[in-house]
Amino acid sequence: EDKVVQSPLSLVVHEGDTVTLNCSYEVTNFRSLLWYKQEKKAPTFLFMLTSSGIEKKSGRLSSILDKKELFSILNITATQTGDSAVYLCALKSYNTDKLIFGTGTRLQVFP
Amino acid sequence: GAVVSQHPSWVICKSGTSVKIECRSLDFQATTMFWYRQFPKQSLMLMATSNEGSKATYEQGVEKDKFLINHASLTLSTLTVTSAHPEDSSFYICSEQRTSNNEQFFGPGTRLTVL
Numbered sequence: 001e002d003k004v005v006q007s008p009l010s011l012v013v014h015e016g017d018t019v020t021l022n023c024s025y026e027v028t029n030f031r032s033l034l035w036y037k038q039e040k041k042a043p044t045f046l047f048m049l050t051s052s053g054i055e056k057k058s059g060r061l062s063s064i065l066d067k068k069e070l071f072s073i074l075n076i077t078a079t080q081t082g083d084s085a086v087y088l089c090a091l092k093s094y095n096t097d098k099l100i101f102g103t104g105t106r107l108q109v110f111p
Numbered sequence: 112g113a114v115v116s117q118h119p120s121w122v123i124c125k126s127g128t129s130v131k132i133e134c135r136s137l138d139f140q141a142t143t144m145f146w147y148r149q150f151p152k153q154s155l156m157l158m159a160t161s162n163e164g165s166k167a168t169y170e171q172g173v174e175k176d177k178f179l180i181n182h183a184s185l186t187l188s189t190l191t192v193t194s195a196h197p198e199d200s201s202f203y204i205c206s207e208q209r210t211s212n213n214e215q216f217f218g219p220g221t222r223l224t225v226l
Contacts, residue, residue: 034215042204042217043155088154092215097143097208099215101154 002027004102006089012108017079021105023089024071033065033072034099036088043088046074079109114138115207117218124195125226131191132221134205140185141207145215146178149202161188161205195225 003026013019023033032050036043047056052067060079065072076083089102118133134144142163147155159180160168167180179191192199204220 042206042220045214045216048214090155096160097215098145098157098160099155101156104154106152 002091002100004089004091004100006087006102006105008105009103010106010108012110013079015080015109015111017109018075018077019079019107021074021076021087021089021107022071023073023102025089025091025102026070027091027100029094030091031094032092034090034092035063035072035074036090038086038088038104039084046087076107079107081109081111083107084109114216115205115218117203117205117221119221120219121222121224123224123226126196127194129191129193130195130223131189132203132205132223134188134190134207134218136186136207139207139209141188141209142185143208144182144188145206145208146180146188146190147204147206149204149220155204158190163188192223195223197225199223200225 005024007022032048034048035046037046047063049065052065055062055064060077063074086104086106088104090099114137116135122130124130144161146158148158149155157170158173161180161182163182163185169175177193182188202220202222206215206217208215
């Protein structure tokens with residue numbers, strides 16, 4: 001059975017800290033791995049990763065995929081209170097466009 | 112700006128009633144839309160894939176007679192929760208798939224509370 005597991009489940013940090021969120025998976029065949037940020041409503045897209053070892057970067061956020069070890073990480077440097085959210089990792093099936101979501105990591109950044 | 116809208120954004124209904132949720136693509140003709148459900152403090156679970164002009168494809172464990180999906184046009188898919196019960200209370204989110212860049216755009220979600 002395809003599985004996507006994120007760790008930690010929750011994280012509490014102070015502003016300015018750096019955090020690393022993990023996403024490991026047991027999915028036999030997938031097209032891409034995606035990261036989303038979810039605040040009160042629907043998820044908003046952060047990154048899509050398809051190739052192993054290539055870092056994607058957007059401001060203070062960056063992400064990388066390791067297809068050999070079956071995981072991805074999302075880094076957030078110099079965290080701000082606005083980064084508080086649930087971060088979701090999802091794998092897109094190769095044959096369909098279905099997304100298999102991970103458990104999510106709830107990040108709380110305090111001033 | 113938003114590319115997918117949902118209506119209503121929240122709804123409270125009595126047990127036994129049916130509730131219709133609309134998912135509308137604002138700037139795109141989506142042949143495929145997805146419906147997800149999210150219980151409190153849990154992740155998104157795919158319920159069904161909605162295909163324009165044909166029957167929806169439901170995930171294992173999702174009752175097709177209870178969650179009726181209609182994708183009558185390229186810009187509108189509807190999910191009807193029939194004979195809703197308190198355990199159907201959840202956050203329902205739709206998304207559209209863009210083949211141009213392989214991204215999936217999510218609607219703002221509909222929070223359903225069944226009393």
